[in-house]
Amino acid sequence: MNWVYIAVMAIVTYAVRVLPMTLIKKPIRNRFIRSFLYYVPYVTLSIMTFPAIVQATGYPLAGALALVVGIVVAWLGANLFTVAVSCCGVVLITEWIMHLL
């Protein structure tokens, strides 16, 4: 069953990527659809990030600090790798300190 689920995910993912590029030869004119699609990634990603990031760590405080530092570092224009590593580092340090206390 797991392979079936992976196949479904792969087929839907590829369809989403390939269909517009192969079928639509003209730009989308509908303003609502354009706007909707524009906002979707921000809404989905932020819903998935919070509060999940706070619940992912051993201590909720570590996840909360990772969220704050991640937002600041990303805001300052750091690339994907730097933001990801910064979040990890904050959790490492915070949980190490919490452990000592």
Add this chain to the structure above:
Amino acid sequence: MNNSNYSFQNPNNQRAFKMGFRDGIPIGLGYFAVAFSLGVAVKDAGLSWFQGFIASWLCTTSTGEYAVFSLMAAGTTMLEIALVTLIINARYLLMSCAMSQRIDPEMPFWHRFLIAFHLTDELFGITIARPGTLNPYYSYGAFIPAVPGWALGTALGTVVGTILPLWLTSALSVALYGMFLAVFIPPARQNKVVAALIALCFAISYASRHLPLICDLSDGMRIILLTVVLSSAAALLFPRKEEVDAP
């Protein structure tokens, strides 16, 4: 015009291929580190490292894969997987549309099928940032370090993830959320509507875990519901101006 413009014998295409490879290296390294924590989700879903490897190679979508693996860990249906994949990856529709506008009509059509295969946020970013029409060989060059980085990272994370001490797993688990932040925070800096929307999403996402009815939904269905409602509301209240490029 003949097809030699799109032959790999053409030095311009070989140069584009090398540039793509070079630009793909940091992406591959980032993917490798981030995919490690995805491997933990693979393990939780009860999949083998090989299944994680294949899934990552075929899908190369952190958020989509993460959501699907979470669903599989919790127990799910094919319909739910298809819907969640569709909704979470809906942004690729827009990216694919943007890419289609940059394709030279002379380009042999089959290149479209290959370019689309690994249309990730990051690869889209570096590809669309290049001036002029798309060179498919640039994309292929970038795939070579990027995609194996993602797939190998997932496989290794699946195998090693549980061997790692708890403090290290805890730290690595936030890498993926850090990557999400790297995708949606920079546009918030340039667009106040996006910034306010993200803040609202944080609040509603938190509240939805405690609200009656909504908190009973599965994670996947909650994500779909909130995404459709909030994105529609934003599109109605703050429609985008024409010809504004998606970041």
